[in-house]
Amino acid sequence: MDSFNDVLSAAKEYCKERLVDATYNLYIDGLEAVSFEGSGKVVLSVRNDFICTIVRDRYTPLLKEALAAVLGFEVEVELVVPATAPEKPAAPAAQPAPAVPSGKYDFTFENFIKGPSNQFAYAAAQAVASNPSGAYNPLFIYGQSGLGKTHLLNAIQVEIKKNHPDFNIVYVDCEKFTNEIITAIREGSTELFRQKYRAADVLLVDDIQFIAGKESTQEEFFHTFNTLHNAGKQIVLASDRPAKEIKSLEERLRTRFEWGLTADIQPPDFETRVAIIRRKAELFNLDMPNEVAEFIANHLKNNIRQLEGAVKKLNAYYMLEGIQPVIGVAQNAIKDILNETQPVPVTIEKIIGEVGRTYNVTPAEIRGMRRTANISAARQTAIYVVREITGMSMEDIGKEFGGRDHSTIVYSLKSMENNLNNDRHLKETVEDIIKNVRS
The missing domain is CATH 3.30.300.180 (DnaA, N-terminal domain)
Structure with a gap:
């Protein structure tokens, strides 16, 4: 084959x-x-x-x-085209090939690997799924990126849908929620937006930390939260940090996020990491030797997505080239994963997008020449964050922001540094933007 x-x-x-x-x-x-x-x-x-x-x-x-x-x-x-196509390599020696997987296995409770680092969050999620609004409301799950928060939110959704097919379940990440608000405000369709979210029986919001500093988003979410909670509807939130550490989060929202139960997920221990690797390999029908699973677990310690990514790479090598998963191949797969960094151009777009959502302006306006107070503030913030995260030269930053010259960038940075020293709210907003970009 x-x-x-x-x-x-x-x-x-x-x-x-x-x-x-x-x-x-x-x-x-x-x-x-x-x-x-x-x-x-x-x-x-x-x-x-x-x-x-x-x-x-x-x-x-x-x-x-x-x-x-x-x-x-x-x-x-x-x-x-055929005339320029390189010669196709000979197929590897015949061997039983694994079934072609979907690439995305179901995010269910059954497929979630439990361990000491996530047992409490797992139990809380199960309790909410089996008794919506009757267990913990809201449920606030937090932990570093790649540890299983999204898996648990999806598992809650799957379980509730199975037991309550008539429920209106709304799942959204906070970035999309914010973008929808911005669009609704510009198009005058805020009432439709509110109907969508306030009619939910269950609302699951991923990456709620992205609400930080966004005044319009926080205002809408505050009223959405109140409407649903007062009606006895279930709310589940996931974040990369506890509510008290989302610096530019309004106190009235922070308080509400802590009304129910807060559960954290920590990086998995060695045994759990091995179990995750072996489970992922089983889902791919990939024969994973113990020493290879343990090698990967010893080198990738803080991120479940990286563990799964290593198994995916090994599976691809086997499926497409017939290369068996051995330690030498695993070394190469891990090297690729550890060396995967976000290109600077992608990071810049992410920064400008995040700043734009925070200030309710578009990336084009940030890069453009308009000088209204809000756009200028967003532009200065974006320039500062780009410099802080990427370390780019003044000249290169200027090119990214509409061809502005060196002196303009220097002025923006000095102005921001002065403002940050005198404005605590701005300082917290910038800190949250940087955390969100890096998450």
Whole structure:
């Protein structure tokens, strides 16, 4: 069996569900697998130059999404026509290949690996799921990124939906919630926005720390929280820090977040890390030797997503190249994961987006030339945070902000430093922005 073709077939099916038949038949169905490179690049063959151009311009994002759904991690896609396609390597020796996984196993309680570091949060989540509004309301779960908070929120959703199919369950991350508020304010559709969230029987909000410093978002969420809580509806919140450490959070919200139960998740111990690795391998039908699982667990200690990412890499090596999971291969997979850093351009976009949501302005306005008080304040904050996180030169920062010169950037930074020394609220807002960008 050629596992690479199996992967591509599954990815094609993913695309087929999202395209009309004529489009799928013309542009996707004829794609052929050429090679998978260890760097994370998939090379596909396209029938001719015309189709290659169309697929590259219009359907590459869908192909990347489909392959990520099948493999469990993102890859780059290169399209070539037969005349320039590199020779396809010989298939590995015949061996039983694992079934092609969906890449995203269900976030259920059954698939959550329990240990001393998360047992309390797990039990609290189960209690809420089995008795919505009757156990802890709100339930506030916090812990570092990649430790299982999102898994528990989804598990609560799955369990309640199973037992109460008539319930209106609304799951949202705080960034999306904020963006919806901004859009609703601009389009004059705030009433529709309120109806969506205040009609929920269960409201689950991930990454609630992103509410920090956003006045309009906090105002809307305060009233949404009150409406639901007063009506006896269940609220579950997840954050990367406890409510008391979200610096620019209004006191009235902080108090409400602490009304119910607060449960934390800590990094998993060695035994739990090994169990997570072995469970993930089982879901991929990947034969994971004990020494390889323990090697990974000894080197990746603070993030469950990294543990799962290592297993995904090993599974991809086996599926696509027939390479067995051994310690040497695991070393390479771990090196790739530990070296994965966010490119500076992506970080800058994230900073400007987060500052824009905080000040209720658009990224274009922050980069532009308008000088209204709110836009200028947002621009100075964004410049300061970019300098603080990336360490870029004044000249490079100026280029990112509409081609502003060195002296303008220096002035903005000095003004911000002075304002931060004299304005505690601004200092807390900036601290929260930096934490949110880094989370």
